[in-house]
Amino acid sequence: MPRYRMTVEYDGGPYVGWQRQENGPSVQGAIEAAILSLSGETVSIRGAGRTDSGVHAMGQVIHADLSKEWPVFKLQNALNAHLRLAGERVSILEVEVVGEFFDARFSAERRHYVYRIINRRAPLALEAGKAWWVPKVLNHEVMHQAAQILVGRHDFSTFRSAHCQANSPVRTLDRLDVTRNGELIEIRATAQSFLHNQIRSFAGTLKLAGEGKWTPEDVRAALEARNRKACGPVAPPEGLYFMQVDYPAVITDRRKRTQVNGDDDLS
Amino acid sequence: MPRYRMTVEYDGGPYVGWQRQENGPSVQGAIEAAILSLSGETVSIRGAGRTDSGVHAMGQVIHADLSKEWPVFKLQNALNAHLRLAGERVSILEVEVVGEFFDARFSAERRHYVYRIINRRAPLALEAGKAWWVPKVLNHEVMHQAAQILVGRHDFSTFRSAHCQANSPVRTLDRLDVTRNGELIEIRATAQSFLHNQIRSFAGTLKLAGEGKWTPEDVRAALEARNRKACGPVAPPEGLYFMQVDYPAVITDRRKRTQVNGDDDLS
Numbered sequence: 001m002p003r004y005r006m007t008v009e010y011d012g013g014p015y016v017g018w019q020r021q022e023n024g025p026s027v028q029g030a031i032e033a034a035i036l037s038l039s040g041e042t043v044s045i046r047g048a049g050r051t052d053s054g055v056h057a058m059g060q061v062i063h064a065d066l067s068k069e070w071p072v073f074k075l076q077n078a079l080n081a082h083l084r085l086a087g088e089r090v091s092i093l094e095v096e097v098v099g100e101f102f103d104a105r106f107s108a109e110r111r112h113y114v115y116r117i118i119n120r121r122a123p124l125a126l127e128a129g130k131a132w133w134v135p136k137v138l139n140h141e142v143m144h145q146a147a148q149i150l151v152g153r154h155d156f157s158t159f160r161s162a163h164c165q166a167n168s169p170v171r172t173l174d175r176l177d178v179t180r181n182g183e184l185i186e187i188r189a190t191a192q193s194f195l196h197n198q199i200r201s202f203a204g205t206l207k208l209a210g211e212g213k214w215t216p217e218d219v220r221a222a223l224e225a226r227n228r229k230a231c232g233p234v235a236p237p238e239g240l241y242f243m244q245v246d247y248p249a250v251i252t253d254r255r256k257r258t259q260v261n262g263d264d265d266l267s
Numbered sequence: 268m269p270r271y272r273m274t275v276e277y278d279g280g281p282y283v284g285w286q287r288q289e290n291g292p293s294v295q296g297a298i299e300a301a302i303l304s305l306s307g308e309t310v311s312i313r314g315a316g317r318t319d320s321g322v323h324a325m326g327q328v329i330h331a332d333l334s335k336e337w338p339v340f341k342l343q344n345a346l347n348a349h350l351r352l353a354g355e356r357v358s359i360l361e362v363e364v365v366g367e368f369f370d371a372r373f374s375a376e377r378r379h380y381v382y383r384i385i386n387r388r389a390p391l392a393l394e395a396g397k398a399w400w401v402p403k404v405l406n407h408e409v410m411h412q413a414a415q416i417l418v419g420r421h422d423f424s425t426f427r428s429a430h431c432q433a434n435s436p437v438r439t440l441d442r443l444d445v446t447r448n449g450e451l452i453e454i455r456a457t458a459q460s461f462l463h464n465q466i467r468s469f470a471g472t473l474k475l476a477g478e479g480k481w482t483p484e485d486v487r488a489a490l491e492a493r494n495r496k497a498c499g500p501v502a503p504p505e506g507l508y509f510m511q512v513d514y515p516a517v518i519t520d521r522r523k524r525t526q527v528n529g530d531d532d533l534s
Contacts, residue, residue: 009389009392009393010392010393011392011393011395056393058393073388076388076389077388080389080390083390084390089392089393089395090392091389091390091391091392092389093387093389094389120360121340121343121344122276122343122347122358122359122360122361123347123350123351123358124358125276125277125278125355125356125357125358126276126277126278126323126325126356126397128278128356130393
């Protein structure tokens with residue numbers, strides 16, 4: 001039974017999130033329905049990150065086991081045709097055949113997200129639903145300085161949703177860079193895995209630093225409090241994009257990878 | 268009666284176009300309704316370019332005469348609040364007070380548009396409605412080469428909609444550059460004024476050159492035919508963005524400017 005790895009783009013706006021749920025349409029459900037229409041198979045696919053409702057992806061990675069051997073371009077085009085027919089805002093960017101040892105979630109070595117803020121007086125027309133509109137002028141250099149306090153291995157209880165199911169609040173944050181290009185401020189976050197709402201909690205807190213309401217030292221105190229109540233407001237989902245997942249160049253042993261990697265990712 | 272110049276961004280998707288029409292919601296109508304809600308005044312505003320249904324703007328310029336003197340930030344914020352309340356995808360980016368000699372349409376010296384193509388196998392999810400999806404690989408260098416044939420003063424009858432109301436098909440095209448950045452191809456067009464559908468006609472024709480179906484010499488033959496039937500297919504509206512309008516640094520005489528400039532702009 002061949003295993004396919006797929007890279008997926010989606011507009012998170014119309015969905016309850018990545019994961020199949022009772023309360024509305026999900027990205028996972030949309031792709032599983034496209035596979036069912038195409039091949040008649042009821043499959044359960046797995047994604048590298050369980051993005052929340054409204055969160056977008058440019059590089060979500062999934063794997064799916066299908067009974068048939070498909071030429072990869074044919075499978076990609078056929079799934080995209082079914083997704084378009086169903087009116088879904090989901091697109092399969094790439095398909096590869098992988099060995100059964102590849103697991104989109106458990107083989108992941110590193111996950112990359114971007115949080116986009118548009119910092120201007122005027123509300124968003126073209127980018128509505130695709131970025132967080134912040135009218136008050138933000139100092140992105142102070143935001144970047146505050147962000148560096150969060151980089152490294154920490155107990156991130158402060159920046160974790162009350163609904164987070166991960167066993168441990170400890171994570172290693174590899175990168176949290178804040179840059180500005182005109183009115184666009186981007187926060188780039190990289191880690192092996194993230195806690196639920198971690199990046200949106202960072203973004204909401206860094207915004208307070210950018211406005212001058214918090215100093216970088218206040219951000220440090222929030223981190224050290226290890227208490228959800230010390231967090232700034234959680235930033236809205238529409239600014240968050242799941243960009244890329246890194247896997248080891250050679251995955252030779254699935255069990256080994258499962259041990260190496262963290263337990264979850266629910267940004 | 269003070270005259271206000273405003274820079275406007277909009278998502279053209281939900282509108283029948285810039286201009287107020289009987290058959291559906293227009294951008295002009297949305298702004299006029301916001302002014303009416305705000306000040307009780309029924310005004311008729313004028314825009315620098317009459318964009319078609321589905322065409323977007325990042326820098327449309329309009330002027331409006333209001334009876335009251337408003338602080339510019341207050342007017343901007345109040346109009347944006349009314350636009351948001353009405354669910355419009357229109358945002359006022361900037362407001363300035365200008366003299367009565369300023370006319371958004373007739374004072375314009377140069378108009379800048381961008382046509383965006385996303386050139387990749389996979390359909391658009393995040394950018395759906397915001398670019399033209401072209402799955403076949405395009406050679407942007409050949410497109411640029413073909414575009415240079417169109418630059419200059421020509422009879423553009425080939426690249427003009429049958430519905431174009433301009434008196435003359437002669438225009439001076441200052442710039443038509445084609446560049447690629449990854450999967451994004453941008454066609455940047457600058458002229459004092461454009462004919463109806465001119466840029467979308469260029470984009471559809473240049474796509475044929477990029478695919479290798481037409482040579483640059485075929486594009487020259489199409490231009491020289493001065494016949495609408497020689498044009499490639501018109502590209503869809505969702506790739507087109509009205510970016511910027513240039514005005515003379517000092518506008519001292521409105522009548523003079525009216526003579527200097529072309530009669531129309533209906534890209």
